Amino acid sequence: ILNVEQSPQSLHVQEGDSTNFTCSFPSSNFYALHWYRWETAKSPEALFVMTLNGDEKKKGRISATLNTKEGYSYLYIKGSQPEDSATYLCAFLTNFGNEKLTFGTGTRLTIIP
Amino acid sequence: EAQVTQNPRYLITVTGKKLTVTCSQNMNHEYMSWYRQDPGLGLRQIYYSMNVEVTDKGDVPEGYKVSRKEKRNFPLILESPSPNQTSLYFCASSSGDRGPLLSYNEQFFGPGTRLTVL
Numbered sequence: 001i002l003n004v005e006q007s008p009q010s011l012h013v014q015e016g017d018s019t020n021f022t023c024s025f026p027s028s029n030f031y032a033l034h035w036y037r038w039e040t041a042k043s044p045e046a047l048f049v050m051t052l053n054g055d056e057k058k059k060g061r062i063s064a065t066l067n068t069k070e071g072y073s074y075l076y077i078k079g080s081q082p083e084d085s086a087t088y089l090c091a092f093l094t095n096f097g098n099e100k101l102t103f104g105t106g107t108r109l110t111i112i113p
Numbered sequence: 114e115a116q117v118t119q120n121p122r123y124l125i126t127v128t129g130k131k132l133t134v135t136c137s138q139n140m141n142h143e144y145m146s147w148y149r150q151d152p153g154l155g156l157r158q159i160y161y162s163m164n165v166e167v168t169d170k171g172d173v174p175e176g177y178k179v180s181r182k183e184k185r186n187f188p189l190i191l192e193s194p195s196p197n198q199t200s201l202y203f204c205a206s207s208s209g210d211r212g213p214l215l216s217y218n219e220q221f222f223g224p225g226t227r228l229t230v231l
Binding site for chain 2: 043089105
């Protein structure tokens with residue numbers, strides 16, 4: 001089983017501040033990295049699918065970068081709002097010829113009004 | 114409305130009593146998958162299917178069965194549930210619109226099924 005690690009496990013951020021967190025994955029056999037946002041009592045929702053080294057994706061105030069050579073991705077949230085409170089999950093896909101996603105345990109973000 | 118549905122949403126059952134959790138998607142997606150979520154462990158994949166009649170094991174398949182007879186449905190079967198299968202279960206689907214399945218396409222998750230096995 002592949003190891004996908006997310007840090008920190010939890011984070012409290014003042015409303016209006018910017019923040020970022022990390023997803024680390026095996027740098028060999030990389031195929032794709034997914035980011036999902038999971039609000040309490042709801043289902044995970046996709047943010048980004050990233051495939052290329054150096055890739056940068058943006059959706060509103062949320063952006064992500066990818067470094068496949070060193071095996072990490074950063075998720076950034078600019079000007080945090082209360083509705084950003086959620087658990088952010090990353091998931092790693094290898095090129096082993098299957099379609100198995102391995103998820104990290106997530107970063108739980110709480111925005112303090 | 115494009116969606117993934119699961120039934121039931123909540124289920125309390127007893128050890129050994131066979132059960133099925135249904136999953137259906139109306140987006141004509143090729144890929145479907147089942148996950149379980151346990152505290153501190155993250156989402157773990159149980160089984161997945163890349164198309165009709167094509168299924169494969171995920172990381173934690175023991176004690177579960179699946180079938181994919183139609184593109185829209187992907188039921189999860191617990192033949193003899195045990196207390197360690199108490200968990201929150203999610204079904205998800207994905208298309209191949211932008212390229213090979215999960216390499217380029219995000220997953221859409223169902224609402225979840227909270228299962229308790231006594």
